[in-house]
Structures are given as C-alpha cells and as structure tokens.
Amino acid sequence: MKTYWVYMMQSTNGRALYTGVTNDLVRRVCEHKEGGGSVFTAKYKCHKLVYYEEFGLIDQAILREKKLKKLSRANKEKLINAMNPQRIDLLEQQ
Numbered sequence: 159m160k161t162y163w164v165y166m167m168q169s170t171n172g173r174a175l176y177t178g179v180t181n182d183l184v185r186r187v188c189e190h191k192e193g194g195g196s197v198f199t200a201k202y203k204c205h206k207l208v209y210y211e212e213f214g215l216i217d218q219a220i221l222r223e224k225k226l227k228k229l230s231r232a233n234k235e236k237l238i239n240a241m242n243p244q245r246i247d248l249l250e251q252q
Contacts, residue, residue: 159214160181160214160216161181161212161213161214162179162180162181162212162213162214162215162216162218162219163179163180163181163183163186163210163211163212163213163219164177164178164179164210164211164213164219164222164223164226165177165178165179165180165183165186165187165207165209165210165211166178166207166208166209166210166226166234166237166238167187167190167199167204167205167206167207167208168204168206168208168238168245169202169203169204169205169206170203170205170206171203172245173202174198174202174203174204175204175208175231175234176190176196176198176199176202176204177223177226177227177234178195178196178223179216179219179220179222179223181216183207183210183249184249187207187249188249190204190205191205191249206245206247207247207248207249208238208242208245208246208247208248209237209238209241209242209248210241210248
C-alpha cells in the first residue's frame with residue numbers, strides 16, 4: 159500500500175509557506191533543503207518541514223493539498239500550531 163503526504167515547508171525567516179504533495183516525504187523535503195524541488199522553495203528558502211498529513215490514496219492527498227492552498231495564512235498558521243507549536247523541523251523528528 160502506497161502512502162502519500164501533504165506537507166508545508168516554512169522559510170528560514172518564517173514569512174513564506176509552501177504546500178506540496180508527495181509519495182516520499184523524506185526524499186522530497188531533502189530536495190527542498192538542497193535548493194531543488196521547486197522554484198518557490200529555492201527562491202524563498204523554504205527548508206523547514208512544519209506540517210504534514212498522511213493519506214492512503216493520491217486523490218485524497220491532491221484534494222487536501224488544493225484545500226490547504228486555498229486557506230488563508232491565518233488558517234494555515236492554526237493548522238501548523240496545532241501540530242507543531244514550537245515550529246521545529248519535523249524531518250529531524252522522524
């Protein structure tokens with residue numbers, strides 16, 4: 159059974175948030191940390207994994223990603239704070 163992830167990366171200064179979907183969370187976050195993965199994360203230095211959700215179906219993950227992208231910044235912050243109030247890099251916790 160495959161696992162899919164919706165995740166949020168935060169910039170080093172905390173101003174930018176990036177939302178994405180992947181089938182390999184560790185690999186994808188490492189790509190972002192190395193300056194690849196997406197133009198946005200490279201430009202704004204979104205190198206800290208601050209939020210993620212796990213799904214069993216890609217369709218569910220893509221639907222959730224679209225919903226998260228439409229949320230206001232305040233609502234994204236609420237989700238992050240509920241899971242990760244200290245804003246630690248969750249990749250280091252895995």
